[in-house]
Amino acid sequence: MYFKPTQRENSIHFSDLLCPSLEKLKGTLQINYKVDFEWLINQYQFKHVDSLPITIVGGDGSLFEEYMKENFSPQITHYSPNMERGLHHTKIGIHLYDDDSLRVIVSTANLYQEDWDTRNQALWLSPRCPPMNDDSTNNGDSPTGFKNQLLKYLKAYDIECLNRG
Template structure:
């Protein structure tokens, strides 16, 4: 089966600048998880700086917070504690070996039930300040 590939460029919707909400190529993070894009099966988030609470709220907004989520990020003990405290059994967390350096990737990979795949590469970390105050590319 032949698969089509397309590349789209988006910018963040910035609450301080209402005009960004009417731009056709502006999105909020939670919109990447929207069921209108397809029925998600599993997601992978790769990012060093993560506000776990904010991230899980984005999944809750779209009612996909019970799906399997794999996260590759920094500050391992803090995330593992958060996952355990909140009983997030659907989350698998990995921390890269920091002895070899720190990664600054900001990638989301979204696998859908029809086996299609969406990859989002961002300049925004996974926390509210980056997504709400900066117009990322």
């Protein structure tokens, strides 16, 4: 297994983001430029959430196909972003929880061991965002317009599963 204990005090490892203390996961979306599929799935296995739906946008599609041939994982869906519009360097996760709340995670690390062990300099976790109800003001958006900007960004990928608002 690729898991290494956290080497610095007060640092976070990728698998910590999958911890039930943040809430019980229902599924995740990972958008990233470089993905080591085996390492990533090992992180989910370490926290015993590898049977949940995982959608990955990014990484090398041929490496994903190779990984899937060796390790059939029906819960994993992979999409390669359209690179005609430029280079894709996103490093974002969206975690959906059992109560239909979600959390957005933005990082400086790609999804492979070396980045998380030695190069991740920044990590932002949104507060847990509850599902909206009819009484939500501003359509559930913040004063900065983060929700609308994130939805616009996801729609630009032109991938059906990301176009659900």
